[in-house]
Amino acid sequence: MTRYYTIEHEWIEVDGTTATVGITDHAQHQLGDIVFVEVPAAGTTLTKGGQAAVVESVKAASDVYAPVSGVVSESNAALEADPALVNSAPEGDGWFFKLTLTNAAELEGLMDKAAYDAWVKTL
Amino acid sequence: MYDTQDDKTETQFLPLDGWHRAHGGRMVEFAGYWMPIQYEGIIAEHLWVRENAGLFDVSHMGQLQISGEGAAEALEALLTTDIKTLEHGKIRYALMLNEAGGALDDLMVTNRGIYYYLVVNGATKWDDIAHLRQHLPDHITLNHLEDRALLALQGPKAVAALAQLGLVPAKPGGPELGDMNFMEAAPFKWGKVPLGISRSGYTGEDGVEISVRGEDVVALADALCALPEVKPIGLGARDSLRLEAGLPLYGHDLDAGVDPIQAGLGFAVPKRRRAEGGFPGAARVQASIANGPPSKRVGLMIEGRMPAREGALIFDGDTQVGKLTSGGFSPSLQAPIAMGYVAPEHAAPGTPLEIDVRGRRLPASVVGLPFVPHRYKRKGV
Structure with a gap:
């Protein structure tokens, strides 16, 4: 399994043609207390760069974009009852959705953890 | 609430700027100033204020002194509330309307004896000052207290916390802190430091707002936050607290297109003012009362x-x-x-x-x- 990161502060973990997507610890820290997450339903077709989910903090709503194209196979039902999982475990139990990749070539050019961490330090 | 200024002037620093940063405040631009949006997190801060006491820096707001012969009448010509019957040491909420009856700002007026003390919104203060200067008679003096900071200490433990600092009434016979009621104000001394204290706020909780010289505000904030029941609170929780309290935020729930009756703020236009009018926009307010607002x-x-x-x-x-x-x-x-x-x-x-x-x-x-x-x-x- 390989985990990639985007400049939109999402992480994407790839296992064969299946990818799990969430937001990074840096992103949840910037957003503050998360009170609602709107995730795409299974079967939704996502296009790289298109709106995929919405994260609501106390103060504002923020869009989450699809880091790669694919078809949603599962969304994280646990976030409905406990959206604060995104704060407490952003890169674990606070994942947003899984998708089946339709264009694995889109993974090229995403950052690995070291590159992302180095980039975040410059922000 | 999270608007950034749209003019070109540079974002200003409030007297507590370094204090906020040292206490972990995440600073954002608001109303032309760098201000803390949060410290440990909006939900934790919000709940802390409902149970304990929270310290808010609201020094971006405009503090004005209005004085001169006939100041009450002059203010009544511009504001909706009843100033002539406002007793020394009492506070009233008022609206400043345009000729069409729309709200230019909402504000607090205190009778401090030899002058009236106004607290106006930070984002509107320069326009308010210009409006007041233009419309107040020449013999009325408007003094913008730019060297003053303003803190709000809010929550069920706020007044008891402040009392622990050992304040004394600045004038013999002045009220004790604990005896003051909501919408009452009095001057106090904290050692040699003068404090103007109002029992009022923007959270729905008991608490006070404290006008203090900019040079004294760091010491006061330190003394308050040294108490275990007091924590600093950011603008984020200030917004969620006032929303729960049903209090309008100027520029959002209240603006130049809305009259006081529409806004559910009829209490800011007392009976005599409704009947007599004599303030800008009175005709629209009277029509809104008579016919119902749109x-x-x-x-x-x-x-x-x-x-x-x-x-x-x-x-x-x-x-x-x-x-x-x-x-x-x-x-x-x-x-x-x-x-x-x-x-x-x-x-x-x-x-x-x-x-x-x-x-x-x-x-x-x-x-x-x-x-x-x-x-x-x-x-x-």
């Missing part, structure tokens, strides 16, 4: 957990009947709440409505304000 500010409880924000449209079936002016997640109620304006026939508590959020219709119902009961210290309580 829309009304209401509270909305939203089903589910998804918040609806300012600007979301309100529907009755397929008909748009209003728009949200504030909305967010209530930490106390653990549910989304909002305020907005709706046509009068949909304004009664219990009316079911829907709010459009990203194409989804959220069921909501009109509720009386506030969402969370006020806990002010009233006379005899």
Whole structure:
């Protein structure tokens, strides 16, 4: 399994043609207390760069974009009852959705953890 | 609330700027100043204020002194409230309207004896000062207290916490802190430091607002936050607290297009002023009272957990009947709440409505304000 990161502060973990997507610890820290997450339903077709989910903090709503194209196979039902999982475990139990990749070539050019961490330090 | 200034002037620093940063405040631009949006997190800060005492820096707000022969009459010519009957040491909430009856600002007026003390919104203060200077008679003096900071200490433990600093009335015979009621004000001394204290606030809780010289504010903030029941609170929780308290935020729930009756702020236009008029926009206010306003500010409880924000449209079936002016997640109620304006026939508590959020219709119902009961210290309580 390989985990990639985007400049939109999402992480994407790839296992064969299946990818799990969430937001990074840096992103949840910037957003503050998360009170609602709107995730795409299974079967939704996502296009790289298109709106995929919405994260609501106390103060504002923020869009989450699809880091790669694919078809949603599962969304994280646990976030409905406990959206604060995104704060407490952003890169674990606070994942947003899984998708089946339709264009694995889109993974090229995403950052690995070291590159992302180095980039975040410059922000 | 999170607007950044749109003019070209550089963002200014408040006297507590370094203090906020040292206490972990996340600074944002607001009303032309760098201000803390949060420290440990909005929900934790919000709940702390409801249970303990929170210290807010609101030094961006404008503190004005109005003095001179006939100052009460001069202020009445510009404000909606009754100034002539405002006793020494008492505070009233007032609106400043334009000629069309729309709100230019909402503010607090205190009778301090030899002058009136006004606290106006930070984002509007320069326009307010210009408006006052233009319309007040020449012999009335307006003094902008730019060297003063303003702190708010809010929550059920706020007054007891402040009392621990050992304040004494600045004038013999002045009230003790604990004896002051909501909307009363008095000068105090903290050692040699003069403090202007008002029992008022913007959270729905008991508490005070403290006017203090900029050079003394760091020491005061340190002394208060050294008490275990006091923590610094950011603008984020200030907004969620005032929303739960049903209090309008100027520029959002109140603006130049809205009259006081529409805004549900009829109490800011007392009986005599309604009858006599004599302030800008009085005709519209009187018409709004006589004929009913074209829309009304209401509270909305939203089903589910998804918040609806300012600007979301309100529907009755397929008909748009209003728009949200504030909305967010209530930490106390653990549910989304909002305020907005709706046509009068949909304004009664219990009316079911829907709010459009990203194409989804959220069921909501009109509720009386506030969402969370006020806990002010009233006379005899």
